[in-house]
Amino acid sequence: MAINKKAKDIFASPVASAIAVIIAILWTIPTFGLLVSSIRPEQDINQSGWWTFFTNPSFTLDNYSQVLFQGSSTNPPLFQFFFNSFALTLPAVIFPITLALFAAYALAWFDFRGKDTIFFIIFGLQVVPLQLTLIPLLQLFSKGLVIGGVTLIPDLGITGTFIPIWIAHTIFGLPLAVFLLHNFLSQIPRELIEAGRVDGANWFTLFSKIVLPLSVPAIASFSIFQFLWVWNDLLVGLTFGGGVKQVAPMTVRIAEMVGSRGSGWELLTAGAFVSMIVPLIVFFALQRYFVRGLLAGSVKG
Amino acid sequence: MINTAFVAARKTPWEVIFPNLILLIVSLVAFAAIVYLVFLLASRVNVRVQEWLKYAVFLAPAVLLLLVGLVYPTLRTLVMSFMNADSTEFVGLDNYVWSFTIPEILIVLRNTAIWVLVVPILSTLLGLAIAYMTDRMKRPGIVKSLIFLPMAISFVGAGVIWKFVYSFQPNLDKPDIGLFSALSKAIGVNPPNWLLEAPMNTLLLILVMIWIQTGFCMVVISAAMKNVPDEVVEAAMLDGAGNWKRFLRVTIPMIRSTVIVVLTTTAIGTLKVFDIVRTMTGGLLCVLPIIAYNIRQLRRERTER
Numbered sequence: 121m122a123i124n125k126k127a128k129d130i131f132a133s134p135v136a137s138a139i140a141v142i143i144a145i146l147w148t149i150p151t152f153g154l155l156v157s158s159i160r161p162e163q164d165i166n167q168s169g170w171w172t173f174f175t176n177p178s179f180t181l182d183n184y185s186q187v188l189f190q191g192s193s194t195n196p197p198l199f200q201f202f203f204n205s206f207a208l209t210l211p212a213v214i215f216p217i218t219l220a221l222f223a224a225y226a227l228a229w230f231d232f233r234g235k236d237t238i239f240f241i242i243f244g245l246q247v248v249p250l251q252l253t254l255i256p257l258l259q260l261f262s263k264g265l266v267i268g269g270v271t272l273i274p275d276l277g278i279t280g281t282f283i284p285i286w287i288a289h290t291i292f293g294l295p296l297a298v299f300l301l302h303n304f305l306s307q308i309p310r311e312l313i314e315a316g317r318v319d320g321a322n323w324f325t326l327f328s329k330i331v332l333p334l335s336v337p338a339i340a341s342f343s344i345f346q347f348l349w350v351w352n353d354l355l356v357g358l359t360f361g362g363g364v365k366q367v368a369p370m371t372v373r374i375a376e377m378v379g380s381r382g383s384g385w386e387l388l389t390a391g392a393f394v395s396m397i398v399p400l401i402v403f404f405a406l407q408r409y410f411v412r413g414l415l416a417g418s419v420k421g
Numbered sequence: 422m423i424n425t426a427f428v429a430a431r432k433t434p435w436e437v438i439f440p441n442l443i444l445l446i447v448s449l450v451a452f453a454a455i456v457y458l459v460f461l462l463a464s465r466v467n468v469r470v471q472e473w474l475k476y477a478v479f480l481a482p483a484v485l486l487l488l489v490g491l492v493y494p495t496l497r498t499l500v501m502s503f504m505n506a507d508s509t510e511f512v513g514l515d516n517y518v519w520s521f522t523i524p525e526i527l528i529v530l531r532n533t534a535i536w537v538l539v540v541p542i543l544s545t546l547l548g549l550a551i552a553y554m555t556d557r558m559k560r561p562g563i564v565k566s567l568i569f570l571p572m573a574i575s576f577v578g579a580g581v582i583w584k585f586v587y588s589f590q591p592n593l594d595k596p597d598i599g600l601f602s603a604l605s606k607a608i609g610v611n612p613p614n615w616l617l618e619a620p621m622n623t624l625l626l627i628l629v630m631i632w633i634q635t636g637f638c639m640v641v642i643s644a645a646m647k648n649v650p651d652e653v654v655e656a657a658m659l660d661g662a663g664n665w666k667r668f669l670r671v672t673i674p675m676i677r678s679t680v681i682v683v684l685t686t687t688a689i690g691t692l693k694v695f696d697i698v699r700t701m702t703g704g705l706l707c708v709l710p711i712i713a714y715n716i717r718q719l720r721r722e723r724t725e726r
Contacts, residue, residue, distance in 0.1 A: 133664075136554040143551060144567040147632065150582045151570070153600060157585065168596050169603050191434065200434040207445045214449065218456065223483035230475065238484065245491050249692055256494035265489065273489070282444060291490030294483055323475045324464040352575030354696040366437050371577040375700050378581060385585065385598070392581035396574050403573035407566065414637070415644050 183390035212289035220297030341413030548638025569636035580700030
């Protein structure tokens with residue numbers, strides 16, 4: 121105990137702490153600059169650096185009201201995209217977690233041949249780069265699936281709606297979700313499951329009465345993960361949205377605003393901050409669960 | 422006539438949102454209803470049917486989706502990379518040989534290699550250093566949160582943030598709005614056009630990726646450091662090992678496997694750099710990770726030209 125205390129004292133170097141604090145400040149300045157800029161009037165943003173705000177403060181919410189509610193003849197206002205992001209994310213979190221929880225339950229507790237192989241393949245699918253599957257998957261949505269003249273999946277006519285994006289996110293989220301939830305579900309004590317079986321519970325009641333309530337923490341961790349991933353995604357929304365503004369998420373609109381010369385910094389800074397606000401709230405409110413999910417995925421794996 | 426078409430094309434936001442909202446609600450309700458009904462029915466059929474039904478309900482949906490959505494597309498892309506432009510003839514390694522002789526693609530490969538090497542190494546080193554420093558702090562909470570924060574921001578958002586930092590004012594008499602330009606003027610150097618000058622622009626984009634990834638490295642490594650038993654560190658201390666030696670000889674070897682995991686994860690994450698590059702440079706070909714299919718497309722474009 122005495123040694124331990126001494127060790128802590130020697131380790132607690134004020135220089136190291138000071139450096140860590142400086143790094144943290146440096147890390148925050150870019151984001152902070154964006155936030156400060158977004159509340160300055162258009163004139164000031166384009167005429168002076170955001171740091172002059174502190175010597176010459178000027179404050180307005182016009183940028184936000186303009187970017188959120190004023191559309192043009194070709195571009196709808198940002199709140200429509202905000203809704204799209206929300207409508208994309210909700211099912212794209214619920215669907216993969218439900219299906220992954222089912223699969224993880226089967227892989228952890230059913231006895232059948234080849235279950236280790238299936239689990240290993242699903243685990244391995246995590247490394248498949250998204251880009252490799254984009255074009256075949258897009259063709260699948262637009263033309264259906266025909267192998268050797270046999271139509272396995274017909275053309276469903278869902279291009280240009282949310283549905284392809286939901287399905288794509290579900291597919292891309294499944295490998296990690298199955299892996300993490302399987303790690304968690306296989307730690308449920310065997311006695312608990314067997315006691316349930318002895319009491320005459322079938323596999324379905326067992327799932328809803330014992331497994332589901334026990335896996336709430338794991339579900340929470342992965343939900344945050346999947347939520348941030350889907351909300352922040354650009355590539356999947358861009359490709360599977362079919363270039364249609366009606367279903368494009370906020371990231372697609374912001375990326376477009378950066379590209380077009382028409383939008384100045386006053387709209388861009390406010391727009392970017394609107395797109396960041398939901399993940400930031402989730403991040404600060406649920407940081408502990410997020411870190412837990414992160415560690416489950418990388419340290420134990 | 423023209424007038425009505427014009428009006429029809431310009432729906433108000435609410436006219437777009439409303440049907441979308443209906444679709445969202447219907448889909449969620451339908452999904453919940455299907456799951457509920459399947460469970461209700463499945464738990465009432467006799468035990469022998471349940472024995473195979475449980476695979477159909479629990480395992481089949483995920484496995485089928487992965488087969489159709491990941492396994493099949495990957496294999497298809499792979500097979501097509503060995504075929505000619507119409508996918509009618511097997512051409513062996515021709516496409517690959519061709520792609521390794523095209524200057525554009527060689528540049529892409531070189532840049533991809535730079536990204537995949539530099540980003541993981543630098544962010545892991547930085548994350549390791551910060552984890553070590555905060556490990557000795559009394560209240561590391563805020564410091565860690567701030568460094569971790571970019572993880573929650575989308576690549577597009579990060580692109581906007583840093584584009585603002587790098588923004589360039591060609592007119593020297595006007596005040597700068599970009600932080601980098603202002604700083605470089607403050608030390609008496611005329612700022613370059615940060616994102617246009619190679620090879621500096623690649624380095625500046627890499628800096629953005631490091632800014633995002635360092636927090637992840639720090640959090641994971643710091644958790645591993647907490648698991649290093651106090652006794653081991655104390656033993657090294659009693660043997661007279663100094664701070665630095667203790668870090669190199671005791672801490673690092675004990676968290677080695679975690680560091681390797683972090684390096685690998687960051688490298689895979691770096692391959693998704695598409696969003697940043699597209700946002701900040703408008704999608705210059707130079708840093709996109711390439712795949713066999715893109716090569717085929719590029720080939721088609723080049724032959725058409």
